[in-house]
Amino acid sequence: MIQKAFARALGSLGYDMPEDLNWAVGGEAGDGIDSTGKIFAQALSRAGRHVFTSKDFASRIRGGYTAYKIRSSTERIESVVDRLDVLIALTERTVEENTDELHDDSVIIYDGERTMMEDFEAPGEMTALSVPLQRLAEDAGGAIMQNVVALGTACAVCGFDVSYLDESLEKRFGGKGSSIVANNKQAARAGRDFVAEEVEATFPYDIDTTDSDYVLLNGDEAIGMGAIAAGCRFYAGYPITPATNVMEYLKSRVEGFGGHVVQAEDELSAINMALGAARAGARSMTATSGPGIDLMAETFGLIATTETPLVICDVMRSGPSTGMPTKQEQGDLDMLLHGGHGEIPRIVVGATTIAECFHRTIEAFNLAEKYQTPVYLVADLALSVTEQTYPPEEFDMGAVEIDRGNLLQGEDIEEWTNESDQFTPHAATEDGISPRTIPGTAGGAHMTTGLEHDELGRRTEDTDIRVEQVDKRQRKVETAIEREEWTAREFGDGDADVLVLSWGSNEGAIREAMDRLEAEGTSIRLLSVPYLSPRPDLTAAIEEAEEVIVVECNATGQFADVIEHDVLARVKRINKYNGVRFDADGLATRITEAIGSDGGSGDSSDGSDERNEASDAETEQEITT
Amino acid sequence: MSSEVRFTDFKSDAQPTWCPGCGDFGTMNGMMKALANSGNHPDDTFIVAGIGCSGKIGTYMHSYALHGVHGRALPLGIGVKAANPDLEVMVAGGDGDGYSIGAGHFVHAVRRNLDMTYVVMDNRIYGLTKGQFSPTSREDFETATSPEGPQQSPVNPLALALASGATFIGQTFSSDAQRHTEVVKQAIEHDGFGFVNVYSPCVTFNDVDTYDYFRESLVDLGEEEGYDRTDDEAAIERIMDAEKEHQGVIYQDPDSVSYGDEHGLENSMADIPEGAPEGATDLVREFY
Ligand SMILES: Cc1ncc(C[n+]2csc(CCOP(=O)(O)OP(=O)(O)O)c2C)c(N)n1
Ligand code: SF4
Ligand SMILES: [Mg+2]
Numbered sequence: 001m002i003q004k005a006f007a008r009a010l011g012s013l014g015y016d017m018p019e020d021l022n023w024a025v026g027g028e029a030g031d032g033i034d035s036t037g038k039i040f041a042q043a044l045s046r047a048g049r050h051v052f053t054s055k056d057f058a059s060r061i062r063g064g065y066t067a068y069k070i071r072s073s074t075e076r077i078e079s080v081v082d083r084l085d086v087l088i089a090l091t092e093r094t095v096e097e098n099t100d101e102l103h104d105d106s107v108i109i110y111d112g113e114r115t116m117m118e119d120f121e122a123p124g125e126m127t128a129l130s131v132p133l134q135r136l137a138e139d140a141g142g143a144i145m146q147n148v149v150a151l152g153t154a155c156a157v158c159g160f161d162v163s164y165l166d167e168s169l170e171k172r173f174g175g176k177g178s179s180i181v182a183n184n185k186q187a188a189r190a191g192r193d194f195v196a197e198e199v200e201a202t203f204p205y206d207i208d209t210t211d212s213d214y215v216l217l218n219g220d221e222a223i224g225m226g227a228i229a230a231g232c233r234f235y236a237g238y239p240i241t242p243a244t245n246v247m248e249y250l251k252s253r254v255e256g257f258g259g260h261v262v263q264a265e266d267e268l269s270a271i272n273m274a275l276g277a278a279r280a281g282a283r284s285m286t287a288t289s290g291p292g293i294d295l296m297a298e299t300f301g302l303i304a305t306t307e308t309p310l311v312i313c314d315v316m317r318s319g320p321s322t323g324m325p326t327k328q329e330q331g332d333l334d335m336l337l338h339g340g341h342g343e344i345p346r347i348v349v350g351a352t353t354i355a356e357c358f359h360r361t362i363e364a365f366n367l368a369e370k371y372q373t374p375v376y377l378v379a380d381l382a383l384s385v386t387e388q389t390y391p392p393e394e395f396d397m398g399a400v401e402i403d404r405g406n407l408l409q410g411e412d413i414e415e416w417t418n419e420s421d422q423f424t425p426h427a428a429t430e431d432g433i434s435p436r437t438i439p440g441t442a443g444g445a446h447m448t449t450g451l452e453h454d455e456l457g458r459r460t461e462d463t464d465i466r467v468e469q470v471d472k473r474q475r476k477v478e479t480a481i482e483r484e485e486w487t488a489r490e491f492g493d494g495d496a497d498v499l500v501l502s503w504g505s506n507e508g509a510i511r512e513a514m515d516r517l518e519a520e521g522t523s524i525r526l527l528s529v530p531y532l533s534p535r536p537d538l539t540a541a542i543e544e545a546e547e548v549i550v551v552e553c554n555a556t557g558q559f560a561d562v563i564e565h566d567v568l569a570r571v572k573r574i575n576k577y578n579g580v581r582f583d584a585d586g587l588a589t590r591i592t593e594a595i596g597s598d599g600g601s602g603d604s605s606d607g608s609d610e611r612n613e614a615s616d617a618e619t620e621q622e623i624t625t
Numbered sequence: 626m627s628s629e630v631r632f633t634d635f636k637s638d639a640q641p642t643w644c645p646g647c648g649d650f651g652t653m654n655g656m657m658k659a660l661a662n663s664g665n666h667p668d669d670t671f672i673v674a675g676i677g678c679s680g681k682i683g684t685y686m687h688s689y690a691l692h693g694v695h696g697r698a699l700p701l702g703i704g705v706k707a708a709n710p711d712l713e714v715m716v717a718g719g720d721g722d723g724y725s726i727g728a729g730h731f732v733h734a735v736r737r738n739l740d741m742t743y744v745v746m747d748n749r750i751y752g753l754t755k756g757q758f759s760p761t762s763r764e765d766f767e768t769a770t771s772p773e774g775p776q777q778s779p780v781n782p783l784a785l786a787l788a789s790g791a792t793f794i795g796q797t798f799s800s801d802a803q804r805h806t807e808v809v810k811q812a813i814e815h816d817g818f819g820f821v822n823v824y825s826p827c828v829t830f831n832d833v834d835t836y837d838y839f840r841e842s843l844v845d846l847g848e849e850e851g852y853d854r855t856d857d858e859a860a861i862e863r864i865m866d867a868e869k870e871h872q873g874v875i876y877q878d879p880d881s882v883s884y885g886d887e888h889g890l891e892n893s894m895a896d897i898p899e900g901a902p903e904g905a906t907d908l909v910r911e912f913y
Contacts, residue, residue, distance in 0.1 A: 045913075215912035225908050231897030234708050236700075257902050260707055260890060265733040269700040272693065276704020279691050280671070280712065281895025284704070302694050395909045400901035420638065438895050439689035439705070439712050442668045447637075447683050449692035458639055458684055459692075 019073060021158060021207050022083050025150070026067030026097065027090025029057060035172060036147040037068025040154065041216060042168035044072045045389045047160070048210030052077045053387040056097065057326050065093050074208050078353065078508025080583045085205060086157055088150045092120055102126055105204050109153050111146065127201060129157070136190040141183035148184050152191025159206035162192045215392050219357040219383030223313060224249030226361030227285055229400045233259035234277035234284040236270040238292060241325045242384040243315040246287040267292035271299045271312065278310045281438030283365050287313035290332055291322060293339070300340030300374060302450040304473065307426065307434060309368035313377040315384045318579050327579030328381045330504045333558040336376045337533055345477045347371065348532040350378040352489060352507040354388045358395055360530060370405040371476045372436060378532065380553065382505040382581040408435050413443045424455040428468050432475030481534045488527035488536045496523035498595055499545035501538065503529045503559050505581065506551050512584035513591060522592070539567045549574055549594050553581065572597065632661040637687040643678060648825030651799035652746050653682050656715065659809035665713045673702040675718020675727070677753045679746035682717050696726030699734040699743065706739045709893040710885045713813065714741040721751050724760040724780045735789035735818055740883035742812045742819040745782065748827035749834045756830030766833055782822050783864040783875060792881035794860065795821040795874045798839045804847065804872060811874055817881035846873035855879050
């Protein structure tokens with residue numbers, strides 16, 4: 001049955017699609033959309049299916065449109081597509097927002113007894129399935145469970161055993177008592193039974209299950225879990241979308257590992273608290289988004305000149321200024337590479353997938369301590385709000401290695417003590433990496449300062465010492481370049497004429513777009529770059545390729561600029577800055593267009609159609625984040 | 626360890642570049658004595674200094690120390706203390722550093738009540754930038770940026786502290802070495818945020834708030850019979866007194882519970898295992 005349905009859907013779209021199910025629940029913010037979607041995502045994961053979720057949401061707590069979308073398959077998936085098969089619509093606007101994604105085989109589940117949906121008619125040939133969600137919920141114990149009734153209906157529509165919902169219902173409502181859980185299970189079954197008893201239509205969806213066990217998590221959670229795995233014990237932050245989840249994850253968890261989370265009065269304070277903790281010897285971090293990074297920039301230079309290991313995480317959102325707080329963008333690269341006055345040696349590492357959020361976080365902590373330098377850990381909104389399934393082995397705690405760098409104890413301290421018995425925390429060593437002592441260590445007492453200082457950490461304006469200290473700090477980055485592997489993640493055909501470069505969360509959508517293009521006969525080599533500074537040397541790869549296309553979610557092509565500067569060559573650019581992440585379908589088209597175009601930068605900036613569409617939606621949203 | 630430590634152990638061999646006669650000399654001496662007298666050792670002490678003439682103190686003292694950016698000394702100190710409660714953390718800075726650019730942090734540091742000490746070297750002027758009015762300057766105090774005086778009322782730091790939920794408020798005068806040392810020592814020993822505003826005259830740029838002025842006008846609460854420092858009403862009266870200024874411990878909450886105790890912060894966070902901590906795999910399981 002499923003084959004038939006997809007064959008039809010695919011035929012109308014003109015290419016082969018994986019056997020995936022695209023499901024969504026949408027309504028007003030405050031309708032419990034998120035938790036409803038999460039329950040279904042967990043159920044699919046329990047059924048051994050891969051899940052990749054995305055969210056459309058407004059900043060307002062109530063009002064406005066919000067949706068939780070799930071793409072699910074028995075195969076691994078890494079991106080969204082612009083197709084929707086099953087939609088639970090709590091409002092008409094939910095359907096309007098998604099008309100382009102709905103197709104003739106789509107099924108819309110809605111409550112025709114609710115006044116706001118009374119006159120609803122499904123567009124085109126698609127099936128509108130009216131279910132008395134509210135009434136059935138009341139029968140099961142309360143109107144509040146109407147979303148769960150809808151989930152039961154969705155199970156029936158998808159040919160999915162309703163009992164898969166049970167575990168996630170227990171997870172979600174277990175704290176509220178067993179009768180609440182029982183009522184919810186009952187509500188789900190009522191939604192399912194309604195289809196069997198009252199609906200004549202059959203549905204083209206019949207999803208498979210597998211025996212696989214998956215975990216389901218988002219990028220912020222992966223960062224938080226990575227931080228704990230890496231021994232992070234101190235976190236200070238100030239709430240900001242979409243980085244808050246990192247703080248919320250750590251709060252109530254890191255304490256169990258001897259750590260602490262402080263909600264600071266602002267980001268100026270947060271980064272300084274994190275810095276203080278790092279000087280006291282803790283693995284320490286802060287996370288924020290654009291507006292907070294601006295404030296934190298004040299302290300970037302202090303971290304670098306005092307040679308303090310600190311991880312600063314920026315989960316990018318749409319800027320500048322307050323921008324579009326709940327929308328995707330990769331616009332902070334320039335800031336992270338150059339932000340702060342003066343010249344600040346630094347390391348910038350970016351996550352490209354949710355699993356990478358975990359792995360790069362651990363690496364960031366090691367790099368920070370090995371090179372006693374600020375490490376910027378970059379993620380973006382698309383990573384942070386997406387929940388994705390992975391086999392649990394992906395997060396193998398046994399494989400975590402901690403490298404604390406040149407941390408001294410006992411006798412080693414003497415070696416770095418001058419004739420006046422003073423410890424030299426900024427000794428100008430050959431590799432630039434100085435000895436380090438933690439407060440409380442006998443014989444290691446020292447000061448340090450953001451003023452230019454000598455090897456003792458004391459202020460100086462001596463011209464020779466100044467040069468020596470600048471050079472030694474810079475030398476650490478050179479040492480890091482030599483000692484670490486600054487590689488890109490490579491996918492596709494290594495011999496392809498077309499080279500695509502990307503950073504951040506675009507990797508998944510590009511890989512899927514590549515599959516489509518491969519099927520059409522276009523081979524592509526993708527280098528997805530997690531190391532933004534220092535960067536892998538891409539010169540050879542770029543010279544070998546006939547076409548080089550840089551894909552990123554911003555208007556000006558900040559990464560493309562950096563690449564052009566690195567290799568002294570021109571690249572083509574695919575940019576998107578309407579606040580919505582790349583999807584595989586759209587990207588496949590744009591890559592094809594870019595290949596055909598006559599080159600030069602900016603020739604494939606975001607299509608204006610797409611931009612206008614988004615701005616219509618945005619104007620109705622009141623931004624309060 | 627305590628009995629062996631002399632206050633000079635807290636002195637570094639760097640030569641102070643403060644102007645001769647600057648109040649900061651006396652302020653620093655008292656801090657060193659108070660640290661030594663309360664049994665601290667330089668290896669277990671962390672000084673955080675602000676930016677200003679006052680902020681140079683981190684260089685002249687010997688201990689673990691961090692000289693940060695202007696106005697952020699308190700957040701730095703909070704991070705240090707939270708990460709290692711065994712350290713004696715003392716934050717010092719100027720009136721501009723603490724009550725102007727860092728005023729927001731002051732309010733929140735006070736209410737957080739970490740067990741640390743905050744010494745503000747209040748000279749009612751911006752010393753380092755060569756004499757502009759500060760948040761504690763008098764309304765008619767003439768400076769290069771206030772030829773007719775700032776024409777705005779000065780901040781009352783003690784009142785600000787009290788309103789923010791302070792558990793220890795002291796005020797001293799740098800040249801009254803004995804009282805200054807005593808009060809700072811009590812601030813160190815206080816279980817919570819020990820805040821001391823120290824009148825620390827700037828002899829170069831402030832010819833109004835001078836040694837003579839403070840010597841003549843300060844009333845010592847230690848000599849006032851029956852003054853009860855735990856009585857917040859009495860404290861408010863002294864703090865809001867428009868006629869007289871006071872020195873001594875003006876207020877102390879006997880029931881103060883420090884942030885560390887409230888949040889169960891007991892151990893240094895510096896020690897971590899060589900791999901992921903035990904129990905980390907449970908974090909993965911949570912996501913099933
Ligand atoms: C962000 C920033 N703004 C301005 C300055 C310049 N500055 C240095 S110290 C200072 C004020 C010093 O006054 P105070 O804190 O009272 O210290 P004092 O020198 O009087 O001891 C200023 C404005 C700076 N260092 N950083
Ligand atoms: S300018 Fe004033 S505050 Fe600065 S050192 Fe001289 S006397 Fe002290
Ligand atoms: Mg001052």
